[in-house]
Amino acid sequence: MSSSFTMYTTPWCGYCHRLKSQxxxxxxxxxxxxxxxxxxxxxxxxxxxxxxxxxxxxxxSDGTAQTNPxxxxxxxxxxxxxxx
Numbered sequence: 001m002s003s004s005f006t007m008y009t010t011p012w013c014g015y016c017h018r019l020k021s022q023x024x025x026x027x028x029x030x031x032x033x034x035x036x037x038x039x040x041x042x043x044x045x046x047x048x049x050x051x052x053x054x055x056x057x058x059x060x061s062d063g064t065a066q067t068n069p070x071x072x073x074x075x076x077x078x079x080x081x082x083x084x
Contacts, residue, residue: 003029003030003031004029004030004060004061004078004081005030005031005058005059005060005061005074005077005078006030006031006032006033006058006059007019007020007023007030007031007032007033007056007057007058008033008035008041008044008045008055008056008057008058008059009032009033009034009035009055009056010034010035010036010055011034011036013055013056015055015056015068016055016056019056019068019069019071019074020032020056022071023071023074026071026075028074028075028078030058035053035055044057044059045057048065048067049067054067054068055068056068056069058074060077060081061081062081062084064077
């Protein structure tokens with residue numbers, strides 16, 4: 001299964017680590033980008049969060065974004081994408 005979203009993160013973000021662990025445990029594939037290592041990724045996060053570098057920010061294949069979502073919210077969005 002290919003990934004349906006990219007998680008923008010930082011190495012020190014506890015919320016990012018928690019969500020990544022939950023997604024890994026559920027076998028949900030995703031791409032991960034460290035915004036501290038990639039300035040263009042930081043701009044993507046800022047555009048999704050009113051100029052703030054809030055992580056985790058997930059950007060889906062349809063172009064929509066979620067900031068600090070729960071596992072349930074991610075699963076619901078993936079179901080929506082699969083049925084579209």
